[in-house]
Amino acid sequence: MAIRAEYLGMSLQIxxxxxxxxxxxxxxxxxxxxxxxxEECSLLRYPPTTACPWCASPRARWVAVEGKGAVHSYTxxxxxxxxxxxxxxxxxxxxxDLDTQKGAPxxxxxxxxxxxxxxxxxTLAGPETVAKIGIGTRVRMVFSDVxxxxxxxxxxxxxxxxxxxxxxxxxx
Amino acid sequence: xxxxxxxxxxxxxxLRDKYAIVGVGETPYTRGSGLTTxxxxxxxxxxxxxDAGLKPSDIDGMLSYQSGDSTFAPFIAGDLGIRLNFYMDxxxxxxxxxxxxxxxxxxxxxxxxxxxxxxxxxxxxxxVRIGGTGARSAPPVNGDMLHSRAYGWQSAGQMFAPTFLxxxxxxxxxxxxxxxxxxxxxxxxxxxxxxxYKKRNTVADVLGSRFICKPLHLLDCCVETxxxxxxxxxxxxxxxxxxxxxxLIRGVAGRVNKPRxxxxxxxxxxxxxxxxxxxxxxxxxxxxxxxxxxxxxAYDAFTFTTMLQLEDYGFCKKGxxxxxxxxxITRLGGKRPNNTSGGHLCEGYTHGMNMVIENVRQLRHDxxxxxxxxxxxxxxxxxxxREGGCRQVKGAxxxxxxxxxxxxxxxxxxxxxx
Numbered sequence: 338m339a340i341r342a343e344y345l346g347m348s349l350q351i352x353x354x355x356x357x358x359x360x361x362x363x364x365x366x367x368x369x370x371x372x373x374x375x376e377e378c379s380l381l382r383y384p385p386t387t388a389c390p391w392c393a394s395p396r397a398r399w400v401a402v403e404g405k406g407a408v409h410s411y412t413x414x415x416x417x418x419x420x421x422x423x424x425x426x427x428x429x430x431x432x433x434d435l436d437t438q439k440g441a442p443x444x445x446x447x448x449x450x451x452x453x454x455x456x457x458x459x460t461l462a463g464p465e466t467v468a469k470i471g472i473g474t475r476v477r478m479v480f481s482d483v484x485x486x487x488x489x490x491x492x493x494x495x496x497x498x499x500x501x502x503x504x505x506x507x508x509x
Numbered sequence: 510x511x512x513x514x515x516x517x518x519x520x521x522x523x524l525r526d527k528y529a530i531v532g533v534g535e536t537p538y539t540r541g542s543g544l545t546t547x548x549x550x551x552x553x554x555x556x557x558x559x560d561a562g563l564k565p566s567d568i569d570g571m572l573s574y575q576s577g578d579s580t581f582a583p584f585i586a587g588d589l590g591i592r593l594n595f596y597m598d599x600x601x602x603x604x605x606x607x608x609x610x611x612x613x614x615x616x617x618x619x620x621x622x623x624x625x626x627x628x629x630x631x632x633x634x635x636x637v638r639i640g641g642t643g644a645r646s647a648p649p650v651n652g653d654m655l656h657s658r659a660y661g662w663q664s665a666g667q668m669f670a671p672t673f674l675x676x677x678x679x680x681x682x683x684x685x686x687x688x689x690x691x692x693x694x695x696x697x698x699x700x701x702x703x704x705x706y707k708k709r710n711t712v713a714d715v716l717g718s719r720f721i722c723k724p725l726h727l728l729d730c731c732v733e734t735x736x737x738x739x740x741x742x743x744x745x746x747x748x749x750x751x752x753x754x755x756x757l758i759r760g761v762a763g764r765v766n767k768p769r770x771x772x773x774x775x776x777x778x779x780x781x782x783x784x785x786x787x788x789x790x791x792x793x794x795x796x797x798x799x800x801x802x803x804x805x806x807a808y809d810a811f812t813f814t815t816m817l818q819l820e821d822y823g824f825c826k827k828g829x830x831x832x833x834x835x836x837x838i839t840r841l842g843g844k845r846p847n848n849t850s851g852g853h854l855c856e857g858y859t860h861g862m863n864m865v866i867e868n869v870r871q872l873r874h875d876x877x878x879x880x881x882x883x884x885x886x887x888x889x890x891x892x893x894x895r896e897g898g899c900r901q902v903k904g905a906x907x908x909x910x911x912x913x914x915x916x917x918x919x920x921x922x923x924x925x926x927x
Binding site: 344345347348349350351352355358362382383384386390409410411412413414415416417418419422425427428430432443445446447448449451452453472489505507508 | 640641642646649650651652653655656657658659660661662663664667670671672674675677678684719720721722723724768769771772774775776777778779
């Protein structure tokens with residue numbers, strides 16, 4: 338079933354034929370993060386793809402993956418493009434290395450999952466939270482519910498994790 | 510000229526020096542052209558044909574690149590009365606210039622046509638803003654964009670920023686070092702009557718300008734511009750009979766990728782860019798190395814893109830790009846000036862073509878600065894690089910263009926004075 342919904346002023350759409358994204362976001366809508374695991378080489382991949390980036394096999398199955406990791410890099414957006422992001426500036430886009438499969442299949446690879454820095458409820462985090470985040474900060478996945486069958490995975494500070502004393506931040 | 514002996518005859522190196530850029534043309538760089546992309550494209554292609562000393566009927570191939578924001582080759586050719594034996598309009602922005610030069614060489618080598626015009630025409634400020642606002646942000650977010658745009662992660666600056674920031678983290682690169690790219694290019698632009706921004710900037714200007722998205726300040730970003738640009742590529746034999754000293758093409762690398770281009774951040778180090786791979790095609794094919802280059806055109810969509818490419822193509826050691834761009838090397842009068850026109854940061858944003866045009870003129874020793882005209886119709890260059898002065902690199906023999914699409918994709922080209 339195709340999905341159409343508005344989110345922060347944007348029209349998000351998943352077409353009928355886009356089976357990979359329909360499946361990915363269906364799991365997200367259940368607040369249950371899943372990725373494709375290759376049936377041939379067993380590697381997980383992100384974002385959804387139509388074949389395995391390492392062995393080219395088209396055969397994969399969706400498996401639950403723990404939504405925990407550390408910030409690999411980020412940007413802090415002060416000038417929003419979409420008007421409905423403007424009230425949230427500065428907002429953060431995080432690239433997060435999942436703990437799962439980090440450093441595999443080669444040392445510099447990771448499942449680097451994109452998301453905004455969000456509150457535990459899944460709305461974009463405010464400036465006082467943004468100011469705490471840097472490279473190395475431990476985060477956990479939360480979800481922004483958009484519509485039935487579509488929630489966006491997001492990141493929030495993992496309060497239960499041991500945090501680095503001073504995560505690397507661009508000079509404040 | 511002091512280039513290494515051409516002893517390696519393996520393909521594709523046999524193309525070395527056999528093709529040339531013989532004509533260049535552009536419209537004024539403005540913010541409000543008042544013209545269609547078709548009218549601007551026609552003007553630029555016509556200027557390039559005349560610059561080469563050719564007639565429209567001498568052109569039988571045409572290539573262009575765009576992203577749904579421009580006219581197509583058949584309209585430009587039709588308006589100029591050109592009957593084409595080959596044309597192609599491809600999707601793409603930065604890094605397309607050098608890649609299409611490679612395609613032009615290929616189709617000429619294949620006997621499909623003889624002389625190719627390549628153009629890019631864009632109202633990048635007044636119609637489809639290159640920064641990503643307006644028409645560019647309007648389409649529905651679907652497919653792969655659900656993993657980027659949905660997060661307010663869509664403009665070029667936003668998409669590249671994690672690479673830039675990670676370079677600062679990995680190597681200690683400072684905002685002051687990177688700001689020097691803008692400072693140097695603004696100095697060059699002050700000697701370029703065509704440049705949209707001719708004011709010289711300081712490091713304090715850059716760091717004092719507002720943040721767009723960290724680590725990018727406003728003045729770390731290029732200038733959205735309306736313009737059309739064009740070049741003419743043909744065989745070296747034909748080039749020798751034309752008006753200018755040809756810029757011979759030594760080698761091209763086109764749209765070389767990092768792994769995982771579906772989302773290149775999956776494969777690190779993310780502070781490394783596509784030039785890391787492209788250099789292994791560029792330098793062997795060209796038969797030269799970074800040390801042989803007199804003038805560079807490292808794509809400056811942002812201050813950081815210039816630095817990252819100079820570093821990954823081997824002009825300095827990995828991680829020392831900040832030192833390189835703040836050392837004075839890249840200044841006019843320095844060892845290896847970069848973007849002597851002022852580039853995208855100051856002359857105008859063209860998706861790469863103006864940097865190729867500039868280097869063609871450098872290799873002709875005929876840069877269009879404010880130096881006085883001599884009796885032969887060529888400028889008498891003073892090599893006085895103070896504000897408003899000369900921007901010709903003395904004795905420029907070999908140039909390198911380093912084109913950027915994004916951290917994961919780049920193109921490059923080496924030319925030499927024919």
